[in-house]
Every structure is written in structure tokens, then in C-alpha cells.
Amino acid sequence: MDGAKDVDSTHAGTMIRLEHLSKTFPGQHEPAVDDLSLEIYEGEIVVFVGPSGCGKTTTMKMINRIIEPSSGKIYIEGEDVTQADPDKLRRRIGYVIQQIGLFPHMTIADNIATVPKMLGWDKKRISDRIDELLETVHISKTYRDRYPKQLSGGQRQRIGVARAMAADPPIMLMDEPFGAVDPITRERLQDEFLRLQQDIKKTIVFVTHDIDEAIKMGDRIAILRDQSKIAQYDTPERILTDPADEYVEDFIGSGASLKRLSLSKVRDIETSDWPVAGLDAGHGEVREMMRRSGKEYVLLLDEQRKPKRWVSLSDVEHDGVPLSEAGWPAVAIVDGGSSLYDTLDTMITSYKGSAIVVDGDGRYQGVVDFETVLNAIEDMRPHDDRRPLRERA
Amino acid sequence: MRSTEEDRPSTISEDLYSSSAPEVSSGPPVEGKGPGTARTLARYLVMPVILAAVCAGLYLWVGSLNLDSIEQRSLNREVITEKLTRHLEITAVATVIVVVLAVATGVLLTRPAMRKVAPYIAAVASTGQGIPAIGVLVLSAILLDQFGFKIAVAALVIYAFLPVLRNTMVGIRQVDSAVIESGRGMGMTKTAVLFRIELPLAIPIMLAGIRTALIIVVGTATLATFINAGGMGDIINTGIKTSREPILITGSLLTAVLALGVDYIAGIAEDVLKPRGL
Numbered sequence: 001m002d003g004a005k006d007v008d009s010t011h012a013g014t015m016i017r018l019e020h021l022s023k024t025f026p027g028q029h030e031p032a033v034d035d036l037s038l039e040i041y042e043g044e045i046v047v048f049v050g051p052s053g054c055g056k057t058t059t060m061k062m063i064n065r066i067i068e069p070s071s072g073k074i075y076i077e078g079e080d081v082t083q084a085d086p087d088k089l090r091r092r093i094g095y096v097i098q099q100i101g102l103f104p105h106m107t108i109a110d111n112i113a114t115v116p117k118m119l120g121w122d123k124k125r126i127s128d129r130i131d132e133l134l135e136t137v138h139i140s141k142t143y144r145d146r147y148p149k150q151l152s153g154g155q156r157q158r159i160g161v162a163r164a165m166a167a168d169p170p171i172m173l174m175d176e177p178f179g180a181v182d183p184i185t186r187e188r189l190q191d192e193f194l195r196l197q198q199d200i201k202k203t204i205v206f207v208t209h210d211i212d213e214a215i216k217m218g219d220r221i222a223i224l225r226d227q228s229k230i231a232q233y234d235t236p237e238r239i240l241t242d243p244a245d246e247y248v249e250d251f252i253g254s255g256a257s258l259k260r261l262s263l264s265k266v267r268d269i270e271t272s273d274w275p276v277a278g279l280d281a282g283h284g285e286v287r288e289m290m291r292r293s294g295k296e297y298v299l300l301l302d303e304q305r306k307p308k309r310w311v312s313l314s315d316v317e318h319d320g321v322p323l324s325e326a327g328w329p330a331v332a333i334v335d336g337g338s339s340l341y342d343t344l345d346t347m348i349t350s351y352k353g354s355a356i357v358v359d360g361d362g363r364y365q366g367v368v369d370f371e372t373v374l375n376a377i378e379d380m381r382p383h384d385d386r387r388p389l390r391e392r393a
Numbered sequence: 394m395r396s397t398e399e400d401r402p403s404t405i406s407e408d409l410y411s412s413s414a415p416e417v418s419s420g421p422p423v424e425g426k427g428p429g430t431a432r433t434l435a436r437y438l439v440m441p442v443i444l445a446a447v448c449a450g451l452y453l454w455v456g457s458l459n460l461d462s463i464e465q466r467s468l469n470r471e472v473i474t475e476k477l478t479r480h481l482e483i484t485a486v487a488t489v490i491v492v493v494l495a496v497a498t499g500v501l502l503t504r505p506a507m508r509k510v511a512p513y514i515a516a517v518a519s520t521g522q523g524i525p526a527i528g529v530l531v532l533s534a535i536l537l538d539q540f541g542f543k544i545a546v547a548a549l550v551i552y553a554f555l556p557v558l559r560n561t562m563v564g565i566r567q568v569d570s571a572v573i574e575s576g577r578g579m580g581m582t583k584t585a586v587l588f589r590i591e592l593p594l595a596i597p598i599m600l601a602g603i604r605t606a607l608i609i610v611v612g613t614a615t616l617a618t619f620i621n622a623g624g625m626g627d628i629i630n631t632g633i634k635t636s637r638e639p640i641l642i643t644g645s646l647l648t649a650v651l652a653l654g655v656d657y658i659a660g661i662a663e664d665v666l667k668p669r670g671l
Contacts, residue, residue: 066578090580101575105593105668115579147670163579173578 014078015171015203016040016063021072023058031070032058034227041220042170043201049214050224050231050251059228060173060207064093076171091115094164094172094202098179100156102148108134108159109144115167133162136196154185161193165200175207190216211252215240215259223248236263241380258341260380266343266357267336269376271366276301279308279324283316286323299330299356305363307333307356333358336365344373440657444650451646458639467631467640473647480624480651483542483614487549488607495554495606496599499561500587511562518558521551526613534620545622549613553606560602564595593668600666604659611652625651 018038024031033055040046048056061067063074065086073082081089102111109130116126134141137158148156157178164172178186194217197204208214214221215236223231223239225247232244240260243249252259275293277286279300286298290313298316300309300323311327332350334343336359346355347370354369455468466472498518502511521529533548534540568591576586592599618626625648632641 064578066574087580087582090578095575095578097571097575097578099569099571101569101571101573103572103576103590104569105670107670114576114581118580118585149670160575 012042014039015042015076016205017075017078018059018063019073019075021059021062021074022070023055023062023067024070031227033062033069034229036072036228036230038222038230038233040203040205042203044219045197045204045206045217047206047208047214047218047221048224049208049211049218049221050228052209054224054226055228056207056209056224057175059224060175060205063171063205064090064095064173066090066095091118091167092169092171094169096160096164096172096174096177098176100160100180102156102159102163104148107145107147108139108151111148111159112163112166114163115169119167121167129166133165136165137162138192153181154189157181157185157189158192165202170203172202172204174204176209177206178213179208193217212259215263223251237380257377261344261377262339262341264340264376264380265336266334266338266340266355266368267365269340269368269372271357271368272354272372274299274367276364277323278303281323283319283323286311286316287313297327297352299364299367300324300327301364304361307358307364310352330356332356333362334368335360340373340376343368347373437661440653444654444657447646447650451643455639455643460639461637463635464637464639467628467637468643473628473643476623476625476627477647477651479622480611480614480617480626480648483545483549483617483622483624484607484611484655487546487553487610487614488603490546490550491553491557491606491610492603494550495557495602496561499558499565499599500592502558503562503565503591515558515562519555522555526552527616527619530613530616530620540621542622544620545614545617545624548620549610549617552613553609556602556605556609557599558602560598560605561595564598564602565591567598568594594671597663597667597671600659600663604656604663607659608652608656611655612648615648 016039018036018040021033021036022031023033036059048060050056058067062069063076065074065081069082073080075081076089076092103114109127112130112133113126116129121129130144131141134143139155139158139162143151143155148159151159157180161177164174178189181189190213206214206217208217218236220234221236221239222233225231231251232239232248234242234244237260239248240252240256240263243252243256249256273293275289275295276299277289279302281300289298290296297310297312299307300311302308307330308324309327309330311323315321315326316323328351332346332352332355334346334355334357336357338346343355343357347353347368354367356367357365359365458464460468495518498514501507502514524532529552530545530548533551534544537544537547572590572594573586576590577583581589614624615626615629617624618630625644628640628644629648630644632638632644
């Protein structure tokens with residue numbers, strides 16, 4: 001099935017290892033984090049998700065020792081950093097918090113330059129890096145000399161991410177980084193960040209209380225219950241299809257199967273074999289194609305193999321109408337990177353109950369119909385149990 | 394009006410924009426981001442003009458009088474310049490010492506390690522201001538059995554300590570904890586956070602405290618005459634003791650002009666020293 005996301009057996013080396021980590025705050029009897037052990041693999045986004053007060057933020061903040069653990073050990077790239085100089089440790093770890101915490105009295109450029117300056121980079125290198133990062137987070141270079149107050153919430157968030165990436169740290173800690181922006185901006189920032197992560201391949205620890213955000217962002221999700229006890233640590237796919245216990249099931253909430261669809265990309269499922277012809281094909285050729293394939297419609301492509309029109313038998317019966325005007329325009333086109341969820345949505349609203357899959361340049365890749373999607377859903381179920389999910393509880 | 398949110402132009406063009414488009418209802422464009430250039434200039438010019446007018450009026454009035462020998466001994470360029478200089482010296486030295494000591498104390502008291510003792514030290518500092526100024530001055534002199542410049546400065550330091558201390562502490566404490574956390578989280582040392590984040594962000598409030606201290610010092614320094622430390626208080630005191638109204642009025646008016654002038658300059662300093670972007 002969905003090979004890109006199914007990383008469990010194929011993960012790279014361990015980047016962060018937490019061993020028996022505990023934290024008891026002064027004046028409290030119960031530990032906030034109790035004996036947590038966890039491995040975080042290189043290049044993955046690991047999401048800590050759980051109800052408020054479960055200790056997920058405390059756990060994350062112990063990794064860069066903003067909160068010092070009461071006991072246990074932290075290893076980064078195999079090195080025990082539990083006793084290392086925390087300031088030096090933190091310069092290797094990008095840090096984004098929900099309130100962002102840009103320095104209001106410094107320009108955007110100075111904000112981004114914070115860590116490179118501490119690391120003693122020369123001016124030219126810092127300046128080039130600022131330009132590069134502004135481009136990465138889609139903010140115009142004209143913003144260099146502006147102050148945080150002059151930016152919108154979404155822009156500040158992007159600068160926060162740029163600042164955390166400034167010295168190219170291998171690890172980033174993100175505490176509800178998209179929590180303080182409106183839902184539309186949040187979705188855009190999430191998408192942007194996921195695209196960015198494909199290039200930068202950082203090891204990211206991401207904290208959220210929103211399971212949908214966790215499913216969207218995570219290569220792996222740690223669902224935490226009180227005192228940061230791990231209820232399940234697994235890929236989003238497996239958490240959705242095979243929740244470890246009732247707690248996880250409750251936390252995922254309803255619609256797990258539909259959420260599962262949002263994880264699979266349409267390019268990863270097998271598309272139907274559909275008859276296609278060029279716009280310059282003869283009418284007889286198209287009729288013959290229909291007869292052979294048994295399909296009622298043929299998809300016409302232009303010279304660049306971009307989908308143009310659907311034609312049915314009645315459209316090509318008479319040679320009079322040129323193919324470029326016959327039938328009806330090809331709509332319901334989805335990009336190969338779209339989720340099955342979105343594809344299904346497109347199919348339901350499309351006239352013919354099928355969607356055309358194209359690549360990034362808009363070239364034809366295949367056609368999906370309901371049957372294809374049903375087959376894919378069948379494949380997603382745990383192999384030891386083929387009954388529908390809701391009957392298993 | 395979406396443009397103001399997404400790609401805000403420079404402040405000047407924004408002011409132009411808001412004044413040329415008063416019909417725009419969304420957002421508060423008229424309130425703007427600080428006064429326009431013309432208004433700022435007016436604000437900066439009004440006070441010096443008033444002060445100059447007062448001085449000129451005083452000069453003409455005194456010049457029109459027939460001064461007797463007592464009055465002539467006080468109301469001449471040498472004496473006034475000397476008293477004025479002395480007054481400014483006392484003020485400047487006391488203020489500098491207050492700023493150094495009170496800011497340092499304020500910084501120390503806001504460190505986490507000092508959280509428990511901070512209220513007690515702040516309470517001690519505030520007793521200085523609880524006693525009437527003349528009491529602090531005379532008591533210091535009597536207790537130390539010393540008169541003159543140094544003791545006047547010391548007494549003024551005690552008297553003006555609190556506003557600077559209090560504003561330093563308030564200024565540092567009001568800095569957004571998220572900003573400090575993000576600085577620490579990026580690997581800034583505690584010292585770097587103090588000097589590059591906490592103090593710059595506390596500056597507007599600290600400056601307000603320093604300005605208050607300055608006004609207290611420049612006014613209270615008139616009392617330095619009672620412990621033989623000189624200053625404008627000498628002229629006023631002479632006016633009272635000799636029952637010469639021209640001396641009394643000249644001394645009082647010049648002291649007032651001096652205080653307002655110092656406050657005016659402190660105000661400009663506040664505007665200039667305030668970090669941009671706040």
C-alpha cells in the first residue's frame with residue numbers, strides 16, 4: 001500500500017533517544033512525566049499528541065532542557081546530552097513555540113540571524129542565509145528590515161520557522177506551532193511545512209492536542225495519556241486502522257476510517273486501465289477503442305498528454321464534429337499528490353463518478369473510479385482482521 | 394483594506410494613505426501609528442517657545458526695575474550662572490548615581506534567585522521616598538555630620554531611588570515570557586537574554602522611571618541650600634530672607650523653567666532611545 005508513509009521497518013538511524021525520563025515539578029507530588037522511554041528516528045516528524053495536561057509539552061521541552069529532567073537520560077545522535085552545556089545544546093536544536101516569541105525590537109533579519117550570530121558566522125554568510133530562508137518560507141526580501149509588529153500572524157509564524165531553521169539544525173522542536181493562527185492559514189502553513197520537510201528532512205518533534213493535525217503532520221505519532229505515558233507510538237496509518245486500546249480509539253474520535261483516507265495519496269493506488277486517445281485520432285479509431293475496452297467513454301489527451309475531453313459513442317458516431325469539440329470537457333482532475341479523501345470528494349461531485357489523475361505538470365497518469373478506491377480501502381485494513389473497524393470494538 | 398495587513402508600506406506612506414482615505418471604515422487608520430511629522434514638530438517646539446518667552450519676559454521685567462544693592466548682589470549674570478551650574482551639577486551627579494544603582498538593583502531583584510528577597514528590598518527602597526525630602530536631606534547631613542555637595546547628592550539619590558528601581562523591575566517583568574523562552578530555547582545565555590532582550594524591551598518603562606527621578610531631583614535640589622550645597626535654592630532663599638520679591642520671583646521662575654526644560658529634554662531622550670519596533 002502506501003509505501004512513502006509506511007516507514008516503520010525502514011526508518012533511518014535514531015536521532016533522539018529518551019531513556020526513563022521523568023519530571024516532577026517542585027512542590028508537586030505526582031510526576032508530570034513518568035518514566036518515558038522513546039526513540040525518534042532521523043528525518044521523521046514525530047507528533048506528541050494528547051489531552052491538555054498530559055505532559056506532552058513538558059516532555060518536548062526536556063529534549064532541549066528548557067525544562068531539566070528530574071531523572072533519566074537524553075541522547076542526541078548517540079551522545080548523552082543530559083549533562084551537556086544547555087546553551088550549546090540548544091543552538092543545535094531549532095525551537096518554535098506557539099506564541100512564536102519573535103523579538104519585537106529586532107528586525108526580521110536580526111531575528112533570523114540570532115543563532116548564526118551566536119555561532120560566529122560572518123556577515124556575508126548570515127545575510128545570504130537570511131535571503132535564502134525568507135525565500136523558503138515565502139516571504140519577500142523587502143521584509144528584512146521590518147519589525148514583527150508589522151507582520152500578519154501567518155507571516156510571523158513563517159518567520160518563527162525560518163528563525164528556528166537559521167543555522168540548519170538537524171532537530172527541530174515545535175510546540176503547537178500553528179496553534180495561534182486562523183484555520184485557513186493553519187492549513188496553508190501545514191501544507192507548506194510538509195513540502196518544506198520533503199526537502200530539508202529534519203528530525204522534528206511536534207506537539208499538538210489536535211489529532212487531525214497529528215495525523216496530517218506526523219510520520220509517527222505518540223499518543224500520550226496522563227504523565228506522558230505512551231498509549232501508542234506508531235505510524236498514523238496503523239494508529240487509525242489498529243488502535244492499541246480504547247483510550248487511543250476515543251482519542252482518535254469518530255471517522256477514523258475517513259481520516260485514514262486522507263493519509264493515502266492517489267498516486268499510490270492502482271489506477272484503472274482506461275482507454276485514451278489523442279485529439280488527432282480518427283473517429284473510427286475511437287469507436288473501435290470503446291468496443292474493445294467495454295468502457296462507455298474515452299478520454300482524449302492533447303499533444304502534451306494533458307486531459308482535454310471525454311467522448312461517448314454517440315459523440316463519435318458522426319465524423320462531422322471534430323474531436324476537439326466533441327463530448328464534454330475533462331473535469332474532476334486531481335494531482336497525484338492529492339489524498340484519497342480529496343479524490344473521493346472530487347469523484348462524488350463529478351458527473352461521471354470518476355476522477356482523472358495527473359502528474360505535477362498536468363499530464364495524464366490514470367483514472368480512478370469507485371471500484372479502485374474500494375480496493376485500496378480493502379488493502380488498508382489490518383490483515384488479521386477483515387471485518388469493518390466499528391464491529392471490532 | 395487587506396493591504397495594510399499583508400504588505401504594510403512604510404509608516405510615512407501609510408499615514409498618507411490613511412489621511413487621504415478617511416472613508417475607509419475597517420481598522421483604525423486615523424488613530425495611526427504615532428503622530429504625523431507636522432504634529433511631532435509642533436509638540437517638540439511648543440515647550441521651548443514657552444520657556445524662552447518666560448525667560449525673556451523675566452529679563453525685561455527685571456531690567457525695567459530699579460534694583461537696590463541687595464537685589465543687585467543676587468540678580469546678576471555671575472551669581473545666576475554659578476547657582477544654575479551648581480544646581481545642574483547636583484542634579485546630574487545624583488541622577489547618574491541613581492540610574493546606575495537603581496537599575497543594577499532592579500536587574501538583580503528580577504533574577505529568579507532573588508525572587509524571595511525582592512519584596513523586602515523594594516520595601517526598604519520605598520521608605521526613602523516616604524520621608525519628606527527636606528527630612529531626608531537634613532537628617533542625612535546631621536547623621537553624617539557633614540554638609541555640602543556630597544551629602545546633598547547622597548540624600549537626593551536616596552530620595553529618587555524608588556521610581557527608577559520600581560520601573561526597572563516592572564519593565565523587566567512585563568517582557569513577554571514567550572520572547573524570553575524563545576531566546577533561551579535558541580541557546581542564548583542568561584546574560585545575553587538580559588542585555589539583548591529583557592533590558593531593551595524594558596527601556597520604555599525604565600526611561601519613564603528615570604524621567605520621574607530626574608524631575609524629583611531637579612526640584613528637590615532647591616532644598617540643597619539648607620545644607621549649604623548651593624544651587625537655585627540659594628537665590629530663592631535669599632529672596633525670602635531679605636524680603637526682595639524680584640529675587641524670589643527670579644529664583645522661583647528660573648527653577649521652574651529649569652525643571653520644565655529638563656523634563657522636556659528627558660521626553661525627547663525617551664522618544665529617541667526607545668527601541669524601534671515596539
